[in-house]
Amino acid sequence: MDNIRNFSIIAHIDHGKSTLADRLIQSSGLLTEREMQDQVLDSMDLERERGITIKAQAVRLVYKAADGREYVLNLIDTPGHVDFNYEVSRSLAACEGAVLVVDAAQGVEAQTLANVYLAIDQGLEIVPVINKIDLPAADPPRVIKQVEDIIGIVAEDAPLISAKTGLNIADVFEKIIADVPAPGGDPGATLRALIFDSLFDQYKGVIVFVRVFDGSLKKGQKIRFVGSAKDYEVIEAGFLSPGNFIPTGELRAGDVGYFTASIKNVRDTLPGDTVTLAANPTDKPFPGYKKATPMVFSSIFPADRSKYQDLREALDKLVLNDASLFFEPTTSMALGFGFNCGFLGLLHLEIIQERLEREYDLDLVCTAPSVIYKIYTTDGAMAEISNPADFPDPAKILKMEEPMVRAEIMLPSEYIGQIMEICQNRRGIYISLDYIDDRAKLVYEMPLNEIIYDFFDALKSRSRGYASFDYELTGYKESTLVKLDIYLNKEIVDALSFIVHKDSAMERGRKIVEKLKKEVPRHQFEIPIQAAIGSKFVARETVRALRKDVTAKCYGGDITRKKKLLERQKEGKKRMRQVGSVELPQSAFMSVLKLDDD
Amino acid sequence: MAKIPLSIYIHVPFCRRRCVYCDFLSFSGMEWLIESYVAALLADIAEHSAEFRDYEVITIFFGGGTPSLLKSEHFEAILREIRTNFHLSQSCPISMEANPETVDEAYLLNLRNLGMSRISFGVQSFSNKNLKTLGRLHRADTAINAVKSASNAGFEDINADLIFALPNQSLADFEKDLDAALELPITHISCYALTVEEGTPLADSPLAAALPDEAADRAMYALAKQKLAAAGFAHYEISNWARAGFECRHNLGYWTGRQYLGLGLGASSYFGNRRLKKTDDLKAYIGGNFNLVLLEELSPQAQMSEFVMLGLRLTSGISIADFQTRFGQNIFDIFGQTLNKFLAEGLLQQNTNKITLTEKGIDLSNMIFSEFLE
Numbered sequence: 014m015d016n017i018r019n020f021s022i023i024a025h026i027d028h029g030k031s032t033l034a035d036r037l038i039q040s041s042g043l044l045t046e047r048e049m050q051d052q053v054l055d056s057m058d059l060e061r062e063r064g065i066t067i068k069a070q071a072v073r074l075v076y077k078a079a080d081g082r083e084y085v086l087n088l089i090d091t092p093g094h095v096d097f098n099y100e101v102s103r104s105l106a107a108c109e110g111a112v113l114v115v116d117a118a119q120g121v122e123a124q125t126l127a128n129v130y131l132a133i134d135q136g137l138e139i140v141p142v143i144n145k146i147d148l149p150a151a152d153p154p155r156v157i158k159q160v161e162d163i164i165g166i167v168a169e170d171a172p173l174i175s176a177k178t179g180l181n182i183a184d185v186f187e188k189i190i191a192d193v194p195a196p197g198g199d200p201g202a203t204l205r206a207l208i209f210d211s212l213f214d215q216y217k218g219v220i221v222f223v224r225v226f227d228g229s230l231k232k233g234q235k236i237r238f239v240g241s242a243k244d245y246e247v248i249e250a251g252f253l254s255p256g257n258f259i260p261t262g263e264l265r266a267g268d269v270g271y272f273t274a275s276i277k278n279v280r281d282t283l284p285g286d287t288v289t290l291a292a293n294p295t296d297k298p299f300p301g302y303k304k305a306t307p308m309v310f311s312s313i314f315p316a317d318r319s320k321y322q323d324l325r326e327a328l329d330k331l332v333l334n335d336a337s338l339f340f341e342p343t344t345s346m347a348l349g350f351g352f353n354c355g356f357l358g359l360l361h362l363e364i365i366q367e368r369l370e371r372e373y374d375l376d377l378v379c380t381a382p383s384v385i386y387k388i389y390t391t392d393g394a395m396a397e398i399s400n401p402a403d404f405p406d407p408a409k410i411l412k413m414e415e416p417m418v419r420a421e422i423m424l425p426s427e428y429i430g431q432i433m434e435i436c437q438n439r440r441g442i443y444i445s446l447d448y449i450d451d452r453a454k455l456v457y458e459m460p461l462n463e464i465i466y467d468f469f470d471a472l473k474s475r476s477r478g479y480a481s482f483d484y485e486l487t488g489y490k491e492s493t494l495v496k497l498d499i500y501l502n503k504e505i506v507d508a509l510s511f512i513v514h515k516d517s518a519m520e521r522g523r524k525i526v527e528k529l530k531k532e533v534p535r536h537q538f539e540i541p542i543q544a545a546i547g548s549k550f551v552a553r554e555t556v557r558a559l560r561k562d563v564t565a566k567c568y569g570g571d572i573t574r575k576k577k578l579l580e581r582q583k584e585g586k587k588r589m590r591q592v593g594s595v596e597l598p599q600s601a602f603m604s605v606l607k608l609d610d611d
Numbered sequence: 612m613a614k615i616p617l618s619i620y621i622h623v624p625f626c627r628r629r630c631v632y633c634d635f636l637s638f639s640g641m642e643w644l645i646e647s648y649v650a651a652l653l654a655d656i657a658e659h660s661a662e663f664r665d666y667e668v669i670t671i672f673f674g675g676g677t678p679s680l681l682k683s684e685h686f687e688a689i690l691r692e693i694r695t696n697f698h699l700s701q702s703c704p705i706s707m708e709a710n711p712e713t714v715d716e717a718y719l720l721n722l723r724n725l726g727m728s729r730i731s732f733g734v735q736s737f738s739n740k741n742l743k744t745l746g747r748l749h750r751a752d753t754a755i756n757a758v759k760s761a762s763n764a765g766f767e768d769i770n771a772d773l774i775f776a777l778p779n780q781s782l783a784d785f786e787k788d789l790d791a792a793l794e795l796p797i798t799h800i801s802c803y804a805l806t807v808e809e810g811t812p813l814a815d816s817p818l819a820a821a822l823p824d825e826a827a828d829r830a831m832y833a834l835a836k837q838k839l840a841a842a843g844f845a846h847y848e849i850s851n852w853a854r855a856g857f858e859c860r861h862n863l864g865y866w867t868g869r870q871y872l873g874l875g876l877g878a879s880s881y882f883g884n885r886r887l888k889k890t891d892d893l894k895a896y897i898g899g900n901f902n903l904v905l906l907e908e909l910s911p912q913a914q915m916s917e918f919v920m921l922g923l924r925l926t927s928g929i930s931i932a933d934f935q936t937r938f939g940q941n942i943f944d945i946f947g948q949t950l951n952k953f954l955a956e957g958l959l960q961q962n963t964n965k966i967t968l969t970e971k972g973i974d975l976s977n978m979i980f981s982e983f984l985e
Contacts (some may be wrong), residue, residue: 537956537975560825562977565803565850567924568674569620569865570879572917573886573906579920579981586981 014267015195019087019224021104023129024114025122029144033114033176034088040182041074041086071222071269073252076186084190087269089209102131103284106299107209107224107269110138110193112185117143117151120159129164138193139164141171142185147178196267204228204236205295206288213330217249219276223288225264227295230272230288232262239298240286245274282333307339307355308416308486309362309465310383310399312508313369314351316376316588316599321350327373328352331365338365347508347592348378353400359465378599381511381606382465387414387489401510404496407547414489416461419444422472424480426453431475439463440514458487460514467607497522500543501533504593509605523552525605532601535559540595614667614698617882618864621652621671621689622875623678624893630746631816634808636877636891637676647897649685653692655874655901660696663872668697670861671705679709683721690725704728704860711757712749719764729859730761731770737791738784741777744818755795762796768857770799775835776828777805778821785831786838793842798857802835803850804828829974849924849973866921884909911938912985915945920980928967949982
């Protein structure tokens, strides 16, 4: 056990975590050059495209150290984005140490700090590594001092590396072996293992990723999941190498690996749960992880009503890999049966929606994202609401509060003016502006509900794609909110209602009805599209009645072609949603989520 | 054994000039190929004779392009070949399309003597400005003279095509066109709303922006209905009006499911529940490619859909009894939900055995027809 080291890597979003992981895997000789793909740890397409890591996974590295001994290093990957704080905490609990990667030019970022403190709280040894020392702007002494000042750990002997070029990678291995403690635990005790992740495989059932703390987990054993109180027989157990599983039949105390047990029900293996022996359960189960709190909500409906069950199954499977995803059934007059979903943040929401569409081939209609508002009513009660349908009668509202974030925007300095304007328009409060080389870091305090619509799109379009942003929740502030309702042909469309600041309500209502006017197909009758705050209409557009839809000529040679046109017309109609008396394409629901600023 | 009724359509794909709105299969500046085209057509006719031994040809129609670019000798040869290879009914009407500037009385007299019984002129408008805009080669008086010549030559069954909702056209402008048409010795009028087809010169022209709006378009259509009815022309199909007994028998076939054989370049056929089409490659056709390429095979469901979508174009509508006879099922068992919806919305109406489009139903007929498709 003393030749094992279990560690994670903590880094800011583009400080080079994946590159370092690749480099470690490559240097440990587990893989040939040919097998090396870019960022081998990121197995999902989606992650590769975004260049970030979402699903925690682990990989076993075998390294021959300077002392001549072979060490087993289990690298447990963690997501770098603040949305996935919860997944980070799960992964960290399976480790004894964490490598902190800091960019030699940019230094420590606020986002990183949160994860570092999380690791320190869990008693992990922090191994600082200064990356990108090959960059012209690199200033290792300054960054080392910063790490020591801010985090309060010794960093003077931190490896100075370039993950990109492979410079000084051996130093990282040696430092991990020297500083990260070997796992403790009692090999002779009864089994006690921690689930830090899991995957659903259609052939093997659930593949459970564990860190064994005490005892051993063997093929053929009857094991128990403490939290779900379900027993299973282990079918296969082994180690994780990049891209494949290496069955060994056993995992011992200190090991990180996987097992399968023909588990069909994904809810039986919730990450954070304890695995022990059914015949001799441990009396020291893990506390489980603190349940993550969703910050952003959106209701998701299948575009095709008959796909409700498919959507449920897809969410059931996603939640296996993502315990932070929250969902509950909901119904909408306009959209039928669906799910009200809670997400850790915007990126999380987008990723889930994309995974549902890509991996489960579902066409979705999603409602405008919402956040949790605190509403104090005259009867002395406080309600936390996210669904506009739950917005109380304004006459009974005493006080309202909305969540605020600290938004950090990195951008080339020439776009500062435009980007500041976007932030001001969204009720942002300026905090600071700093320059790092030719880039600027703009910090604003902003209401969360102002960044969940199309803030990111606006940033990208105003900066030619160069601005990036991140945010963290800072707390609640008093605010004046109203519920904005959209009426289509005099009938309210529940799925289009949302909660918005009083000052933005009229403007947003106007934009939405304008947008909808382009989306609502003409009907036999005139359709007014209105936005209302309470009983007061604040915007209106009208879709004129369709007066003519007729083929003038239909003779022998025209029939097949005209019929094809009519079939297309019918197909288009099939994809429409009947909302009261009006047929609405699903794009109408999506269009109101993207309201351009100008 | 009673023979199966059949219509024959013959396509003439030549025009002196293409009109800006036209998306039919036709070529301009290729008139030098007419001789070889007619030769190919004769071979095409002969090639199909065996297949249609059990059929009786009850209408013949020459369409285009501009059929009147053919000489009367060409018509003579073609009709002779048809009579040699097919059974024609006693009273088989023979109809042709003509452009006003291509005919004179002598030519028309020859055609009449060959047995041509009906002639349809592409008049389109009596406004010289509009004719020019559309790319037509004739003027208003050319059309008037052509119709009169046809009448003088002995044609009793004469159609004039009019197009409305033209660029910058007002309701008063169109009324003048209707009035001028009604002055002529005609028995049939087709009034088409101008349709901007993709890929035509009109579609890319600034004229497309000067088209009357929907309300103006429908006002013109209403005016046509009113004036033509007052003049004794019955509205029998969405775009067609005729004096009693002068409905176009050939075209009626398209809306009532009659089988037809299309000969000539790109011509469409419908028989044995299959829709087929000839090549639209002029060189290949002249070279002897007379194959009928299958476009679609109609399932019983598709046949029922077509019965409704084509039959409803007629103001006499569809007959519940005919549906029962043809398909052995009650139309309400098949389309009950859709029929009842449109009946309730006032887009369809039912008179015991007949279901027809209402006036509003005509205006929104595509929307209605599409609902009857599978």
